[in-house]
Amino acid sequence: MPITTAMCNSYKKELMEAQHNHLLAGGHLFKMALYLNPVAEMGAGTTQYTNVDEASGTNYTGGGADLTNIDPALDGAAAHTQFQNAVWANSSISASGCMIWNTNIGGNGQSVSLHDFGQTFISDAGDFTVVMPTNDGTTGLLRLV
Amino acid sequence: MGITHALRGRTVRWVATDEKHLVIGCTDGQEVKIIWGQDGPELAGIGARIILPSVSMVGSAQRIGD
Numbered sequence: 001m002p003i004t005t006a007m008c009n010s011y012k013k014e015l016m017e018a019q020h021n022h023l024l025a026g027g028h029l030f031k032m033a034l035y036l037n038p039v040a041e042m043g044a045g046t047t048q049y050t051n052v053d054e055a056s057g058t059n060y061t062g063g064g065a066d067l068t069n070i071d072p073a074l075d076g077a078a079a080h081t082q083f084q085n086a087v088w089a090n091s092s093i094s095a096s097g098c099m100i101w102n103t104n105i106g107g108n109g110q111s112v113s114l115h116d117f118g119q120t121f122i123s124d125a126g127d128f129t130v131v132m133p134t135n136d137g138t139t140g141l142l143r144l145v
Numbered sequence: 146m147g148i149t150h151a152l153r154g155r156t157v158r159w160v161a162t163d164e165k166h167l168v169i170g171c172t173d174g175q176e177v178k179i180i181w182g183q184d185g186p187e188l189a190g191i192g193a194r195i196i197l198p199s200v201s202m203v204g205s206a207q208r209i210g211d
Contacts, residue, residue, distance in 0.1 A: 007200040015202075082199075090190070098197075113200045119173065124146070126178055126192030133199050143201035 003035060003097030003116040004043030007142065011112045019105050020112070022081045022142075024069045028104040030112065032086045032130065033064035034095035042099065042114050049101040049109040058125075059091035063109075067100070075137025082141030088128040096120045098130065100141075113142065148188045151177045170194070 014020055021027040031049075035042065038053035051062055067083035074080075083100075096119065100112040121128070133139040155171040162168065166189055169177045174196075180189035 005198050005200060007202055012202055093193075115197050115200070117195050121174060121193035121195055123191060123193050125190035126176065128192065129194045131194060131196045133197060139199055141197060141199045143199060145201050145203055 003038060003099075003114050004041070005097075005114060005116045006044035007113045008046055008111045009044050010047040010110065014105070014110060019110070020102055021104075022069050022072050024071050027069045028102050030067045030069065030083065030100055030102055031064045031109070032067055032083075033099045033101065034060065034093060034128075035097050035099065036094050036120065037096050042097070044114075046099070046111045046114055048106055048111055049099065055093050055095040057091060057093040059088055060093050063103075064098070070135060073135075075140075078137030078140075078143055078145040080135065080137050080140030080143045082132045082135050085132055086130040088123065090125060091123045091128050092125060093128045094120055094122045095128070146188060146191075148177070148179060148186060151188055151191055165189075168192075 033049060034055035035053050036055050054062060065086045067086060070082055072079055072081035097116045099114050101109045102112060103109045132141055155173060157169055158172045159170040165180055167179045174194050176192040176194060178189040179186050
């Protein structure tokens with residue numbers, strides 16, 4: 001089954017338990033892991049980071065890339081936050097989706113969200129760049145609306 | 146893989162240059178990077194640029210008994 005783009009249900013609960021800190025200064029370390037056509041369903045029901053069907057290749061390290069937090073903000077009634085772009089420079093990778101996960105909590109790290117790329121993207125001695133959307137209350141990566 | 150193979154079946158969206166390369170961006174998000182070699186243009190690498198889809202938690206007011 002492919003990855004289904006979703007905010008993880010467990011993340012919603014953990015937000016209410018004050019388990020995730022998205023602040024740039026003093027916040028948690030979030031990572032982006034890439035996956036290639038995972039066999040198991042990955043989506044809203046995913047709770048933790050897994051290395052099963054994780055992408056691999058030149059200049060890709062298991063667990064994925066460290067993300068730089070952007071302070072949460074309000075846009076009208078919508079709260080939103082996201083990260084700086086993730087780049088695997090000069091890499092050779094194939095991936096069809098990604099998971100954002102928090103390295104600071106849970107035994108294996110707790111998942112935040114899953115994102116389907118819509119197709120398999122490749123890099124071959126090139127940059128694999130995941131671009132964040134416009135950071136506002138309408139299109140920001142993680143939104144409470 | 147050569148330049149022709151890298152571009153086959155793709156639609157070019159934009160073309161740019163950096164210090165050493167000609168970079169061809171395609172509509173499918175793949176980027177083909179070309180360098181001028183000893184015998185002419187050579188494929189230097191293939192990159193990807195993905196715009197991440199966002200997710201949200203949606204809440205709405207609901208009156209008990211409605």
